[in-house]
Amino acid sequence: MKLPAVAIATAFACGILLGYLSFTSSLLATPFWFRGLFLLSLFILLIGVEFVRRERLQAALASAVCAWILLGALAVRIADRPLPADHVLAFIQKGELELKTPLRWRGRLRDEPRRLPWGYAVDIDLAQVNYQGKALSTRGGMRLGYEPTIPAAALADFHAGDEVAFTAQARLPAVFRDDGAFDRRDYLAQQGIHLVAPLRAAELTERLKPAPKTLRVWIARSRAHLRMELDGMLAGAPDAAGVLRAMLLGDRSFVDREESKSFQATGTFHVLVIAGLHVSALAFFLHFAARALRLSRGLTSLFILALLIGYVAVVEVRPPVVRATLMAAVVVLGRAMFRRLDLLNSAGMAALVILLVRPLELFDASFQLSFLAMGCIGGLAAPWLENTIEPYARALRGWRDVTRDAANEPRPTQFRIDLRALDRWLASRLPGILGARAGGGLAALTAFGFRVWEIFVLSLVLQAGMLPMMAKQFHRITLSGPVANLVAVPITGILVPLGFLTLGAGLAYQRLGALLGVPLAWLTHLLMRMVLWLAHFSGWSYRIPGPPWWTVAWFFAALVALAVLLRLGKRQATRVALVCLALAAGVIASYPFAPRLTVGALEVTALDVGQGDSILVILPRGKTMLIDGGGAFAGFRGEENYAGPDPGEDAVSPYLWSRGIRRLDVVALTHAHHDHLGGLIAIVENFRVGSLWIGREVAAPAFARLEQLATERHIPIVHEASGASFDRDGVHGDVLWPHTAGKEPAGPPKNDDSLVLRLVYGKRAILLPGDAEKDAEQEIVAETPGDALRADVLKVGHHGSRNSTTPEFLARVHPSLALISSGADNPYGHPSPELLERRDRWRVLAGVVLRRVSRGPSSRCLNGSATSRSRAEAPELARSQWPLGIRGSSCIGPRKRHCLRAHHCEPETSGGKRAVRAARTLQTLRRSGRGARLLHGA
Incomplete structure (x- = not known):
């Protein structure tokens, strides 16, 4: 067999997949079956050895495959171990540790304090926490973030390996629970970070013991020193320094968000992620240096391996770097033993080593993309090139030497003969030295053309081969990748060795490093300008839902x-x-597939976007409307100074793609505060938008950028004001606020600018007031006659603050369900205690469910005469416990989401019995600790 490592790695991966199935997992959970299958795999391996001894190779291969499949299934069981009893997450899960108040922690600094755009952060390996007067020994990782107000000098005495004690209120990393949303908690857990916490003052941290002198501490300090050295050499070009930090040291913290989008749109983002291209460029440079030093083959291999291992340690042991280094090590060792290894076999060996150590790595997108790329190169690009240009490229070596013609195939040999004939003809026609050098120049130009074609073929094959993964994982199709990589790959191949040469020179002699930093910065800017230029071509990159x-x-x-x-x-x-x-x-x-929508019902889904607002409305015949896009709060003036997670990109867009939505007929912005506006930038970039609805024009940079983006994409901007109405798909909509919607800016944004919408479908209505507060509510109540404010579903204004949703307003709306969009650990205490206490004064209401949207999307479907709800909304309740007498059957079910169309919503019992049921439901919700509340009156 020519690819034994590929066969073994494939069998082991199939075993891991088999072991991950629920049936196999439950079977292997019993010691009897686990031991039995382990002994069976050993027995099969022994049988395979006997088959090899008898030279029955096909039977030996079948035995080996079966044995490796069984071992893969067993490896999953070994790897999927429960958390240790003293792990900080285990304490939290068992209720033995609560994170409601600041606690005193002890641990050891994993790395040097790391500078970030917004301040500093440091990762700590936990050792102890003081809780309720007891010192609990624990383990786990915490990322401690230093507020920007803390001066950098306060961190000067803290170094990697130091044992420290600090007081901070830790929490689990925030996540968006919408379908398809990026799981930041899992992403950090893979880095060994399980808790995060802000540090309010430097005095809350105490250094207990200095770091011991170990290799790990030395590497961590060297890493920080290299970052500082790079920043110092490129102090005049911080944008280039940020890109080089990513390319050389794996730190993408200072890559601007817009620059990152440009690299993604052109299919060149891989140059910012240390992986095969960077390790290959570094290994080639080291090989060239070893040859210049006239080292033997064995010493050259040791030299390359030692420096590659040191590089992995300096940039931290990241999976992509480890994978690329393993493959490079296999190739280097093969050359040292005078063996020419197939690229696929090298990839198979590296994959097998990684899966033996970490079997669950198989399910990591980075692992899948890395080895899919190697498979495309070794399985498609290499044979393609071998059957086209590679024989001619090899024929160019020593093309003037006639004695080497016999080593080539007939066509490449003829190519050499023709090239020599052309050389003689040019020499006879051109004068002097020009004629003597013409043939060599022509051969060099031909070799350059071959290399350009090789890069193009590799990029084309990689872009095509990874198309499903890019569409599934990143929802992006890039058509400019093969062209962009013709420039990006060669420049990266120069930047990586030049960057490390510059760093080394700067450490030895600072002026020499500054001198080499000039061409380094120039090349980096050239790469960035090329990527930015290509990113401006619309249509070359677009976003789509994940394929079936x-x-x-x-x-x-x-x-x-x-x-x-x-x-x-x-x-x-x-x-x-x-x-x-x-x-x-x-x-x-x-993606020619229809979106997965609720037909014949008005659906409203309040998405989990943390502390902001985002509501998806789907009309009965499939028209879509998105109201707000979430966004982290960045000040009441709508500034753009926030560089954290983007809910529009990380939560709202993935949810829309999970339902197959590519077009939004209407995007409405209630008002220009960043927790409503911030995510809409990504929405307008990622989707085809029919029109943008806004209320008042305000003076805010983010708002101006949104309008500019809409204008560039030819999206009509509609200014809505009270008195306007619309009819679409059988749904009647009224705009109740604001009074004016002029095109002249009306000063900074405020909550009472909010666009207030009431949607009516048949006998049912939904009221969406944005962040409107009591002043706006009072005017709406005064100006709206009769039952024109009544609604079955109310989105509580301003995230449940005490200044909104007044008793008078609630009495007029008279909802059956109230939704609060307010994330966990809200910095302003939303929903306010005053709002929650009002349930005792809402005598006019027979029962109102108050649902806090912080644990996934909450959906409602109105079929014109009844309201149905999502089961995901209150998973801790049995169906018989649901308030309001709602019964249902599944009407759609994309993945985790189930929208239930109610048979009826009338009370099944008398008012008194329903009040008792409501009280019991309230107790159930309180016991569950999931943030939901039930408000009811007598």
Whole structure:
């Protein structure tokens, strides 16, 4: 077998998949089956050895595959161990530790304090926490963030390895619980970070013991010193320093968000992630240096391996770097033993080593993309190049030497003969030295053209081969990748060795480092300008929903078939496989599927966007309206100075894509505070938008940027004001506020600018007041006659603050359900205690469920005569415990989301019995600790 490592790694991966199934997992949980299957795998391996001894290789191969599949299933059980009893998360899960108040922690600094755009952060390996007068020994990781007001000098005495004590209120990393949303908590857990906490003052941290002199501490301090050295050499070009931090040291903290989007849009983001390209460039540079030093083959291999291992340690042991270094090590060791290894076999060996150490790495997107890239290069690009230009590229070596013609195939040999003839002709026609050098120049130009074509083919194959993964994981299709990488890859191949050479020179002699930093900064700016220029071409990159599983299976089946047929040299079958692959790629890239919507009902979904607001409205015949896009709060003037998670990109967009939505007919902004506006920038960039609705024009940078983006994309901007109405898909909508919607800025944004909408479908209504406060509510109540304010569902104004949702307003609205969009640990205490206490004064209401939207999207479907609710909204309640007498059957079910259409919403019992049921439901919700509240009156 030519690819034994690939076969073994594939079998082991299949075993991991098998072990991950619920049936197999429950089976292996019993010691009897676990030990039995382990002994069986050893027995099969022994049988395989006997088959090898008898030279029955096919039977030996089958035995080995079966044994590795069983070992893979067992590895999952070993890797998927529960948390240790003293882990900080185990204490929290068991209720033995609560994070409601600041606590005194002890631990050891994992790294040097790291400078970030907003301040400083340091990672700490926890050792102890004082809780309720007891010192609990614990383990786990915490990221401690220093407020920007704390001076950098206060951190000067803290270094990697120091044992410290500090007082901080820790919390679990915030996550958005919408379908498809980025899971930041899991992302940090993979880095060993389980809690995060802000440090309010430097005096709250105490250094207990200095760091011991260990190799780990020395590496951590060297890493910090390299970052400082790089920043110092490029102090005049901070944007270039941020990109080089990412390319050389793996720190993307200072890459601007817009720059990051440009790299993503052009398919060149991989140059910012240390992986195969960077490790290959560094290994090639080290090989060149070893040859210049005239080292032997063995010493060259040791030299390269030692420095690559040191590089992995300096940039931290990140999975992509480890994978690339393992593959480089396999190639280097193969050359040292005079063996030429197949690229696929090298990738198989690296994958097997990683999966043996960390079996669950198989489910990591980074792992999948890395080895899919290697598979595309080794299985498609390498055979393609070998059958086209590679024989001619090899024929250029020593092309003037006639004695080497016999070492080439007939066509490349003829190519050498023609090149020599052309050289003689040019020499006879051109004068002097020009004629003597013409042939060499022509050969060099031809070799350069071959290398350009090679980069283009590699980029094209990689972009095409990773198409399903990019669409599934990142919802992006990039068409400019092959062209952009023609420039990005060579520049990166120069920047990486030049960057490390500059760092080394700067450490030895500062002026020399500053001198080399000039061309380094120039090349970096060249790369950035090229990427930015290509990113401006609209249509070359666009966002789509993730493809259905069967299209992905179709694509990869055709891809594997094409790779196998290329190796076998089956030309006709290769063409058929190529056509099948192209068809699958076309289906994935175009996404011709209808969105998954509720037909014949008005659906309203309040999305989990943390502390902001975002509401998706789907009309009965499929028209879509998004009201606000969430966003982290960045001041009441709508500034853009926040650089944290973007709810529009990380929560709202993934949820819309999870339902197959590519177009939003209306995007409405209630008002220009950043917790409503911030995410809409990403929404307008990611989706086709029919029109943008706004109320008052205000003076705010983020608001101006949103309007500018809408104008650039030819999106009509509609100014809505009270008195306006619309009718779409059988739904009547009224704009109740604000009074004026002029095009002249009316000063800084405020809550009472909010666009207030009331949607009516049949006999049911929904009221969406944005952040309107009591002044606006009083005017709305005074100006709206009769039952024109009545609504079955109310989105509570201003996240449940005490200045909104007044008793008079509630009495007029008379909702059956009230939704509060307020994340956990709200810095302003929303929802306010005053609002929650008002339930005792709401005598006019028979029962109101108050749902806090902080644990996933909350959906409501109105079919014109009844209201239904999402089961995900209160998962701790059995159906019989749901208030308001709602019964239901599933009407749609994309993944975790179930929207139930109610048979009826009338009370099943008398008012007194329903009040008792409401009280019991309130107790259940309180016991669950999930933030929901039930408000009711007598």
